[in-house]
Amino acid sequence: MSEISRWSHCSLQRLVQASKLSKQLNKPILVTGGNFLHDPDINYSQKAYDLLVDLGVSRKNLIFVAEGTDTASEVESIKSYITKKNVILITSATHVKRASLLLSEYCNEINTFPVDFHSSGSLTPYFKMPSVSAMGRVEIAMYEYGARIKYFLLN
Numbered sequence: 001m002s003e004i005s006r007w008s009h010c011s012l013q014r015l016v017q018a019s020k021l022s023k024q025l026n027k028p029i030l031v032t033g034g035n036f037l038h039d040p041d042i043n044y045s046q047k048a049y050d051l052l053v054d055l056g057v058s059r060k061n062l063i064f065v066a067e068g069t070d071t072a073s074e075v076e077s078i079k080s081y082i083t084k085k086n087v088i089l090i091t092s093a094t095h096v097k098r099a100s101l102l103l104s105e106y107c108n109e110i111n112t113f114p115v116d117f118h119s120s121g122s123l124t125p126y127f128k129m130p131s132v133s134a135m136g137r138v139e140i141a142m143y144e145y146g147a148r149i150k151y152f153l154l155n
Helices: 009-025 044-054 071-082 096-103 132-154
Strands: 029-032 062-065 086-092 109-115
Touching (some): 009 086, 009 109, 029 044, 062 071, 071 096, 086 096, 096 109, 096 132
Parallel strands (some): 029 062
16 A cells, blocks of 8 residues: 555645645644554654655754644644744644634634535535445544533633
């Protein structure tokens, strides 16, 4: 299996968009994430760093922070880089609100750039049997709602 095929759709969207914005705005990318993958010997941020270099991002525009196993611990690991700064948050559309809340404790301004939309935005109601992909999206939504409840209970 090729290396690019191992990336989730959302991760690829985040990293490609970060690459584009970094080149366009000449801004650094904070590459975060620890050892939370199925293989505990593989560090997410190292793989992301390598992919960003392959996409043509200058190493001088990459800040490597190989820590964090969830959003809160990743934000904690980068607080020295983001305190009183303006940041661009590139994350999945379902994750923007909670990630913004966590970052807002440190940042002056957060500009969001959502990716990985799970809906076309059409709100026309209809009835039909749920598809496997719809059930997968419900699972993603339930995870995000659970994480938001945890955030509000612990903060």
